[in-house]
Amino acid sequence: MGLQQKITPYLWFDGTAKEAADFYVSIFPNSRIITVGHHTEDTPGQTGSVLVVLFELDGVQFGAINGGPMFKxxxxxxxxxxxxxxxxxxxxxxxxxxxxxxxxxxxxxxxxxxxxxxxxxxxxxxxxxxxxxxxxxxxxxxxxxxxxxxxxxxxxxx
The missing domain is CATH 3.10.180.10 (2,3-Dihydroxybiphenyl 1,2-Dioxygenase, domain 1)
Structure with a gap:
């Protein structure tokens, strides 16, 4: 399932995107994890780890990416x-x-x-x-x- 709204906030994390999404979903009503995307074999050393998470907080969709330490x-x-x-x-x-x-x-x-x-x-x-x-x-x-x-x-x- 893809994004259902025209503008979606995307949040940058350093390895904690899924943990953060789970945390937020546990707090807000009408919330859920929509999908989790993983690194493929094209990313040596990260194969299988979470790359992106799409989630919904009380009807508003967000994206989260494990982009690394360069941005906070x-x-x-x-x-x-x-x-x-x-x-x-x-x-x-x-x-x-x-x-x-x-x-x-x-x-x-x-x-x-x-x-x-x-x-x-x-x-x-x-x-x-x-x-x-x-x-x-x-x-x-x-x-x-x-x-x-x-x-x-x-x-x-x-």
Whole structure:
């Protein structure tokens, strides 16, 4: 089965593409490994090892390639998880952040180096509909590591 969407993010790993895909699939609902491609005899010393993985996270397809050590994932690209509740934020924060690094403003880097934003776009959109409320929400968020929706709601309300 090939890719089913026009644009597909492809992630670069150094030998951990399948492990990372399995990790992500275990966290997100409606997720699965689509296919795993292996090196052939044309790649001496790597025959049979995983080259690419196509996987789906809650309906969004991704590719992962074991491309080697020359490139690293960085915060220059991140994936926003739009959460409706604090429980949902806590769920993704705890699971994706385990073994990784927690960063400011709801960002984290997982143990594979992929950056995630665990936040609520609904609250951010509401806050930005009123410039004064938006400024209060942004100020409160800048002091947070994990997003606290109740505290951001209070900041929005003044």
């Amino acid at each position: 994932l960085s915060e220059a690209s991140s994936y926003l998880i739009d959460c409706a509740t604090q429980e949902e934020i806590d769920f993704y924060w705890d699971r994706l952040g385990a073994g990784g690094q927690y960063q400011a403003c709801g960002w984290l880097k997982d143990r594979f180096g992929l950056s995630w934003q665990v936040n609520s776009s609904e609250l951010v959109e509401k806050a930005h509909s009123d410039p004064a409320a938006g400024a209060r929400v942004m100020k409160a968020m800048m002091d947070m590591v994990k997003i606290d929706l109740a505290a951001l709601q209070q900041a929005m309300e003044g």
